[in-house]
Amino acid sequence: MENQKFKYAPIVVFAYNRHDKLERLLKSLEKNKNIRMMELYFFVDIPDKKNKRDIKYNQKVIEFLENYQIHNKEFKNIYVKVSDKHKGLANSIISGVSEVINQHRKVIVLEDDLEVSNDFLDYMQRGLKFYENEKKIWSLAGYSPVFTFPRCYKSDVFLMPRPESWGWGTWIDRWNKCDWEVRTYKKFQKNIIAQMLFNIGGDDLGTMLKRQMQDEQYNSWAIRWAYQQFLEKKYTVYPKESRVIHCGTDNRSTHGAYFDKQKLRKKYKRCNFVRLQPNWRVIWEFRKAYHISLKEKIKNLSSLLKKN
Numbered sequence: 198m199e200n201q202k203f204k205y206a207p208i209v210v211f212a213y214n215r216h217d218k219l220e221r222l223l224k225s226l227e228k229n230k231n232i233r234m235m236e237l238y239f240f241v242d243i244p245d246k247k248n249k250r251d252i253k254y255n256q257k258v259i260e261f262l263e264n265y266q267i268h269n270k271e272f273k274n275i276y277v278k279v280s281d282k283h284k285g286l287a288n289s290i291i292s293g294v295s296e297v298i299n300q301h302r303k304v305i306v307l308e309d310d311l312e313v314s315n316d317f318l319d320y321m322q323r324g325l326k327f328y329e330n331e332k333k334i335w336s337l338a339g340y341s342p343v344f345t346f347p348r349c350y351k352s353d354v355f356l357m358p359r360p361e362s363w364g365w366g367t368w369i370d371r372w373n374k375c376d377w378e379v380r381t382y383k384k385f386q387k388n389i390i391a392q393m394l395f396n397i398g399g400d401d402l403g404t405m406l407k408r409q410m411q412d413e414q415y416n417s418w419a420i421r422w423a424y425q426q427f428l429e430k431k432y433t434v435y436p437k438e439s440r441v442i443h444c445g446t447d448n449r450s451t452h453g454a455y456f457d458k459q460k461l462r463k464k465y466k467r468c469n470f471v472r473l474q475p476n477w478r479v480i481w482e483f484r485k486a487y488h489i490s491l492k493e494k495i496k497n498l499s500s501l502l503k504k505n
Contacts, residue, residue, distance in 0.1 A: 353470070
């Protein structure tokens with residue numbers, strides 16, 4: 198990348214109550230090249246006043262970021278934006294990404310419970326540039342789950358009909374198309390073929406969308422973003438070698454436990470971006486990583502029935 202000519206996407210990080218994991222994320226970002234050319238935004242949600250435990254942890258996050266901002270010698274500029282009320286993760290991400298992307302037209306998004314490779318930003322910045330005008334591409338993923346590729350597949354990247362929420366990027370024209378109210382859901386509910394096609398990206402998608410629409414306590418920006426990608430008939434570009442790992446599972450996690458099998462490599466070959474077509478053998482293998490067992494499906498259905 199030519200530093201003076203290349204227009205860098207800003208990095209947006211969402212934080213809440215884990216200053217130690219946030220520090221780990223930042224240390225991994227600092228190992229990337231050219232960060233002096235990049236803007237870094239932090240959006241910090243605050244807890245509900247009744248949540249005394251998270252208030253203490255949240256204050257540590259705010260203090261850590263204020264200090265990090267004051268002593269910044271790494272990034273071009275750092276902005277710390279603390280919410281004036283509790284929003285929840287979904288609303289925080291929707292409003293925060295919208296604010297930054299409407300200013301910069303593209304964005305790289307991370308949450309505080311992730312760690313990135315030392316070439317993550319090179320991968321994301323070049324990928325956002327390469328696919329910017331390719332309208333069938335909805336977003337760029339930094340994370341990729343563990344699964345088996347067909348031996349004949351040689352590209353460094355591949356397409357999937359679902360987006361990724363663990364380290365990703367997109368552009369203003371894609372982001373602003375998303376209908377966060379999901380006003381087409383009633384029509385979708387009656388269309389069995391559409392439901393089957395939506396689940397090509399993983400049979401967890403339909404279950405998550407149903408929970409989003411029927412369970413008031415389940416509030417996911419990611420499944421609504423995935424549903425809009427499906428409606429638009431678009432794809433997300435994934436790396437064959439993941440540039441992100443999830444390391445957030447502890448008693449402060451707000452969205453349950455995740456067990457990430459992915460590991461970061463010490464050295465990566467620079468990703469070669471190419472024009473892509475869907476590879477159905479890759480899609481079939483990928484979706485196995487998001488398979489829901491019959492037992493889990495029954496459990497999810499029972500939970501919804503109880504709430505209704």
